[in-house]
Amino acid sequence: MGGNVIVSALVGAIAALLVDLGKRKIARRFDRASRLEARRDEDLRLIQVVTFEVRDLATDYWAEVMEPATDQKAAAAIVGRLMFISRLIDELFDGNDRMLRRLHEEMNEFDVSCTAGDFGGKGRVPSPDQCRSIEITAYTLVHQASSMRRRLK
């Protein structure tokens, strides 16, 4: 009789332990998944923020020709930020080759609209056409990145 009680207690304790372990494992998995999702959301947020920063810088840059030092500083800020967006895109969509290829295309369109022509040149002239193109390609890039991020599994 006393032996049965001990066995039952042991079985109960082991079962409780297993349930607890299972719960922890599931919680850890959910925790990992939600951390990954949070990181992806943060990457996407940065892509959006920095893309619009570049848009503002690049439209200012192509709206008028500034003093050489200011011009060079603006060009460097644009190139540096474009590189940063590129890195974020590569990291966010790492392993998803089709999505990455598509986003590289959009990123390159945006890059060309910002840094083609006489970008970085001493003899450049203002270009309203380039400003228009920058606005369009910036929004296309952000839209495409958001849409692809939703499809990430």
Next chain:
Amino acid sequence: MTTSINIARDYSRYPGGRYPQDGAGNGTTFREDFLLPIVRRGETADIVLDGAAGYPSSFLDEAFAGLVRKYGFTPDQVLRAFRFVATQPGFGRFVPLIEAFVRSATPEKDVARVR
């Protein structure tokens, strides 16, 4: 013979601008000093893109597509001469961009095609 040209190490960590008057790191000087000799000799080279602060389109276009526009090489000749190495995050997209610039270039009026 395949040589390796690391743009950041051998030329400039800050490539930018088209013409020599645009400053150090411009596309014309890179084309004349590094790319043109390779294509003229019919050799090949690995172009390492990694390590630079970034590549403005104006630089890439002048350096690579300039070989078609200014010297009359065909896009195929140019693209066969170079193999692009871009392993760091953020650099991979420059390869299709360079290819697109080269493919869309045509020789300038007074430049004869190189056969």
